[in-house]
Amino acid sequence: MAPSWLAVALMLLGETFAAQLPLAQPAQKSPAISDKELVSSSSLQDHIDADNLLERAKKLYSIAELSFDEYGHPTRVIGSKGHLATLDYIYSTLTTLDDYYTVSNQTFPAVVGNVDESRLVLGQEVPKSARPMSLTPPTKNKQPVYAPVVLVSNLGCDASDYPQGTTGAIALISRGGCAFGTKSALAGEAGAVAAVVYNNEKGSLSGTLGTPSPHHVATFGISDTDAAPYIEKLKGGEKVDGIAYMDAVVNTIYTDNIIAQTKQGDPENCVMLGGHSDSVTEGPGINDDGSGSLTLLEVATHLTKYSVNNCVRFAWWAGEEEGLLGSDYYVDQLTPEENMKIRLFMDYDMLASPNFAYQVYNATNAENPVGSEELRELYVDFYKSNGENFTFIPFDGRSDYDAFIRNGIPGGGIATGAEGVKTEEEKEMFGGVAGDWFDPCYHQICDTVANVNLTAWELNTKLIAHSVATYAVSFEGFPIRTESAMHSFDDKERKYHGPKLLQ
Known part of the structure; x- marks a missing residue:
């Protein structure tokens, strides 16, 4: 591939370059989207293959290695060459997908x-x-x-x-x-x-x-x-x-969120999903959250083969590891009208932990915007239909869903575990090693390509494809949002706002 705009800028400006991606560039026109078959869960899942995910992981690790001169090890922390190149990889991939998406970047200050x-x-x-x-x-x-x-x-x-x-x-x-x-x-x-x-x-x-x-x-x-x-x-x-x-x-530096929305589909009813593009300083972050951000890119790539009834909006957040900075900024900038267009938000962070458990956020309607529980049950039904066990985990503000649910947008997601310790019961349910962390390399230099479990990653990517296809076709039976609930959760106290404790 020829050097992209951002890669050239990196070579010319080196460490002083601050990420400011260009506006979306028109790609070569493809056959009319309306001529394509309507997406279905089964057809979108059929495109998911562990080998493709592995190749993307290898690419991301090579990108993290660009930070070696400055940090002494691979990393994709915001402000690093590794993160700038991550943004370029995501952006350039999206803008070659036959003009299927409107792609934009959102620059914001980050501490x-x-x-x-x-x-x-x-x-x-x-x-x-x-x-x-x-x-x-x-x-x-x-x-x-x-x-x-x-x-x-x-x-x-x-x-x-x-x-x-x-x-x-x-x-x-x-x-x-x-x-x-x-x-x-x-x-x-x-x-x-x-x-x-x-x-x-x-x-x-x-x-x-x-x-x-x-x-x-x-x-x-x-x-x-x-x-x-x-x-x-x-x-x-x-x-x-x-x-x-x-x-x-x-x-304080400047960094970017990347947003891609389908050009087809009802723009008043959007299904939105996101993962974070950055890692911690300490390592390359191939599971956290390379697994989530690469899954979004893989699903977004294959979705272009189909038409949709409702708009689908993908987001790659920056600054998650510093305290959900990108997703906070994005939701803060939404007008009430734009907020109401998002029917639900799905968070996908850490999908391939080596000592994994299939974890579903326990997002209930009693404590979160109505619709969160319906999304939770979609995940539950998928695992059950595939003969897999699952566990519920706290919906406590540790990832990028937090700003959405605080502002009345139903949310949820799945994960495979971070620094939590696997129990004997969970060993019986999922295999692996009881007494060890779900991800023994969480926030460490060893979060490399060798740190991902491809079995868990492939199944969870199929689940994400299922979630996208389901709501891209129809929101029938899914609760309708009301403006009165838009800010009813913004004062809910949480111990976490991102991966680190607040109190």
């Missing part, structure tokens, strides 16, 4: 953070569980700070919880009650030089500070076990000294 080095010492010990929070600022001048440790009262969600001795100290704060970013900002306003949030449940703690604040200070998360001896000493009146060091940067 990104990176921690080059960090260290935390409490007393004479280095807590093994200590992890920097995502989007944390550095310590002053990116140098170690030596300071007494001060125990914050209650949950650290109110300025009165921070004692006078917080000035010049490292604030030790319990998890709970409010967002990590709120705790960090309050600590900074009280004069702390760093903050450590400890888990009030069992296990380690990592999360994100979310939207940057000028009051944020360098912030770590640690486990309940690591925090316990220092809490006891401080409550007993003993002095504890600490050292905090954070070499980090938080910047």
Whole structure:
């Protein structure tokens, strides 16, 4: 293939180039869409083949390797050459599909953070569980700070919880009650030089500070076990000294969503589906979410062989790993009229985990926009009809469906598991290894082509083809949306907004 517009720009401008894709370019005309056979679930599924998915995965990994010079390993994190080339691959593929889609990009600002080095010492010990929070600022001048440790009262969600001795100290704060970013900002306003949030449940703690604040200070998360001896000493009146060091940067860059909508089909009734185009900094993201974004591209490619009654809209979100930035931005820009045209949104993130389970988001109508449960049952019926087991997983805001359901759009999706541990019961249902993560390479450098289970990926791609074909033909029996429900879920509290804990 000849070098595309974006690839040429990358070669000419190198690392300084910010992703700004061109407007959709007209492709060579194909036979009239209206002359094509109406899509059906069975016909669209027949085109899905694991070998094609594998070839796309190999291509995506080679794209991730473009970031090696800057990051020292393959990655497709937003702002990297790997992500820019991912966008180019998706965009250029779509614009060669016989003028079947209207393809556009949506540029938006994204806050990104990176921690080059960090260290935390409490007393004479280095807590093994200590992890920097995502989007944390550095310590002053990116140098170690030596300071007494001060125990914050209650949950650290109110300025009165921070004692006078917080000035010049490292604030030790319990998890709970409010967002990590709120705790960090309050600590900074009280004069702390760093903050450590400890888990009030069992296990380690990592999360994100979310939207940057000028009051944020360098912030770590640690486990309940690591925090316990220092809490006891401080409550007993003993002095504890600490050292905090954070070499980090938080910047705003620009990146792009890519949207492709069929030119045929009722534009007032759209079935929409999406996956995210980016990976974490730590690895190439071939399962997370290469599997989802490549599945969308494969289904979009084969859909062009057919006609549709309702419009189908595919989306590739950027900035999911930074906190659902692309999907949030997209939904925020919708007018009420455009919002109502989307009958449902389907989220496809991590479809090929090596130690997989077939997971369906437990999206009920009681807690989500009406229609979410009907979508859930479509997935359930598919697995049952194919003789497969399935499990329900929380619909808790961890992926790009969140903005849609907060704004009254029915949603749902499927997955195969991330860092969760497979149980003995799930081993009996799906095979694999009990006691291991569903994806042992989740958010790691080993999320490569070797990290995908092709059996799970092919079946889930067939399910996605089924979901697209079903609603592209008809919404008969699917609940009609009402304007009164458009914003009825926007204040629903969730522990997650993206892959990282918020509180």
